Amino acid sequence: xxxxxxxxxxxxxxAEPKYGSLLAAKFVNCMMWEGKKSVSQRIxxxxxxxIAKKITDxxxxxxxxxxxxxxxxxxxxxxxxxxxSNYQVPMSVDSKRSQxxxxxxxxxxxxxxxxxxxxxxxxxELIDAYNRQGAAISTRENVHRMADANKAFAHFAW
Numbered sequence: 001x002x003x004x005x006x007x008x009x010x011x012x013x014x015a016e017p018k019y020g021s022l023l024a025a026k027f028v029n030c031m032m033w034e035g036k037k038s039v040s041q042r043i044x045x046x047x048x049x050x051i052a053k054k055i056t057d058x059x060x061x062x063x064x065x066x067x068x069x070x071x072x073x074x075x076x077x078x079x080x081x082x083x084x085s086n087y088q089v090p091m092s093v094d095s096k097r098s099q100x101x102x103x104x105x106x107x108x109x110x111x112x113x114x115x116x117x118x119x120x121x122x123x124x125e126l127i128d129a130y131n132r133q134g135a136a137i138s139t140r141e142n143v144h145r146m147a148d149a150n151k152a153f154a155h156f157a158w
Contacts, residue, residue: 018045026103030104051126072102074093077091108135110125113125
């Protein structure tokens with residue numbers, strides 16, 4: 001049918017040095033602009049240091065991983081053309097895509113908050129996501145709400 005784009009990024013991904021987390025390494029790679037990985041790592045580490053100061057009873061890397069887990073969507077809307085009409089069909093999301101969406105939404109929400117340094121914005125967004133609030137969580141809720149509203153078309157998912 002169609003071809004799948006395949007990259008070796010999952011096999012080549014190395015855990016980041018400070019916390020040994022693959023998810024943090026993936027997050028750093030997604031946050032990176034123009035190949036400046038050290039800048040991206042510094043932003044993440046500074047954000048995790050800020051989180052450690054605000055939330056003392058939990059390790060900052062656990063706050064980070066829980067925040068990403070809280071933002072991950074379980075369903076998504078896909079447009080499907082059936083009999084001359086377009087339907088918004090709810091479909092379940094596989095784990096790799098849900099993780100990619102969560103990382104993207106957290107970064108978009110952090111970048112949308114203007115006027116402060118990126119590590120400060122990222123730390124506040126991760127704390128919000130950890131507490132199940134904030135812009136990234138509202139994006140997830142909107143996706144779930146759309147899927148729920150269109151579940152009448154779920155029989156078109158094949």
